[in-house]
Amino acid sequence: MVNLNEVARRAGVSVSSVSRVLRDDPSARIGVETRSRILSAAHELGYQPNHSARALRLARTSTIALVLPDLTNVLFTDLLRGVEEAAHARDFTVVLGHAEGMQPGGALISRMIERSRVDGVLVHPGDVVDAAGLCSLIASGVPAVLIHAEYGDAISSAIVDDTAAGEVAAQHLIELGHRRIAVIAGAPGSETSERRVAGVERALARTGLILDPALVAMVGYTPDDGRRGIRELLAQPVPPTAIVVANLNAGLGALQEAVGRGVRVPDDLSLVAIHDAWIAEITAPQLTTVALPLLKLGAVAFEALHALITTGQSAQTVVSEPAPRVMVRGSTGPTRA
Amino acid sequence: MVNLNEVARRAGVSVSSVSRVLRDDPSARIGVETRSRILSAAHELGYQPNHSARALRLARTSTIALVLPDLTNVLFTDLLRGVEEAAHARDFTVVLGHAEGMQPGGALISRMIERSRVDGVLVHPGDVVDAAGLCSLIASGVPAVLIHAEYGDAISSAIVDDTAAGEVAAQHLIELGHRRIAVIAGAPGSETSERRVAGVERALARTGLILDPALVAMVGYTPDDGRRGIRELLAQPVPPTAIVVANLNAGLGALQEAVGRGVRVPDDLSLVAIHDAWIAEITAPQLTTVALPLLKLGAVAFEALHALITTGQSAQTVVSEPAPRVMVRGSTGPTRA
DNA sequence: GTGAAAGCGCTAACAT
């Protein structure tokens, strides 16, 4: 492993000059000729800075952890990419942690942080936020940014415009002629779900409609929750002709259950889910969804964390651009005449 | 950040003693009373070793990279978990890299390694192995283990028993009475696919059948490849009554295309795909699959890498236990009488 | 059985 010393010897200068040049320290005045000698020596030797040494010296690792409720979830592809791109641009590495039922204050995070492996952490707490876990995370003093969740204004967070997402989903159904519109929502207490439902209400209100409380199934965000939601709603005296599902995974379950029960989608029932992913294209019919700006959310969340780490400034951000967009596929159609 | 020094002061001993006790160095003779003083001091102070300092000193990071062709792919859930559990047991951290079309010798890996951030790398090169990329990876001298791929016996690798997987899939169809069995295989050159097809042939052979070459669609591992495969096979003069799809994602596409074309699954056509994941349960009908021992594969791959790092020994492993198992769901059924 | 001290590779005062 070639180090600063070897480069310095090769260039016939001191290590400090090499260090200054290689990091292009602005406060350093280095002779043009010296600089080029150093640069070429480093290049010829294939010098790569030693991360551990730098981290030890600077007391920061340029590494952050991204904690997701479930790592291999298609819903997180874009979010992850957004975080990584932003991190890369600032020369940060992202290490992934899966929570998998773990509370956000739990073992993984503290292991990472307290051993000073990461400078901060991006936490997606999952559907329903565990307040105790969050508190312990905050209390630990680790720079942290919440994703898809808010927790007062002392702690940084980044969320998308869930209300707008619910709104465009409902708007799409209204434009197709639907009037009896239901919602398969998240579990009681899910903030994202509450905002999405509020968006649906807003769209309905604009058309002079109100959301029938009997048509809101507060189930959850898993395929199985979606199945339950469908059963619940179809059991209504006057079933809906269209449903907004607050989450893609639940939407997939809902679609499956409906199709499995012989309901013709979209002829008898239209379904639109919030969150888009390739998986929405492998069902029959394909599922209409609302795409959220998750790439942007990831980038914004990283920048918030970076700001928190470097300046100590916290901030709550709502990513509203690009705006939620309906991806029209086969599961939504006009009401029967 | 509390360090060895503070613990030493608190316990009234030297840092070296603290270090020895805290790592329970077997070659150290420490007084019982001293040891307990140190332990409690460390505990009271909440001492956590500084990873960077240790890494610098030991010239190893206890971190490995796991490079996958596509991070948020449901197919990798178990593999990832297997790797992480094994790594955790040896106090290693896993950082994830996505290749996303990147060649295995590419930018990410070299960045990680050459900056001595990781001690080695686990590479899943994806469907079709890029020989040039692999060569450059090997040439770089980085300890590496291939997952789901082999590359001569100089380089470590861990694969599952793909042949057995193809075999049990075909066996399942044969037992249901099918005789005209087709395969939607991976792209030409895909090793995993070749082995899986060979397994199908073996099962057929045992029943005195041979695999009709016209019934092997060499398409690929994406949903779209699966759709193409179905179109190709259904266009045959005598279409198959059952199909083994070499990959779950392709299987999802195949199922969708079949259902979308009005083919009744499983009455007109049975489908079984290799690889299992929750996603197979959200289609209508649910997809019958073959579960592979991916958890074990992950653990074995990590152990191979760990051996490579610590002893320099390379090895090629085939994980054949637990054996591939058919998860019977709705997409397979008896032949029509 | 325990301590002192060197040094891993790097950065940043502080010299010159």
Place this chain on the structure above:
DNA sequence: ATGTTAGCGCTTTCAC
């Protein structure tokens, strides 16, 4: 404009 040097926190050899 460039060099010298003191550590960052840890492990480990060597000394007692």
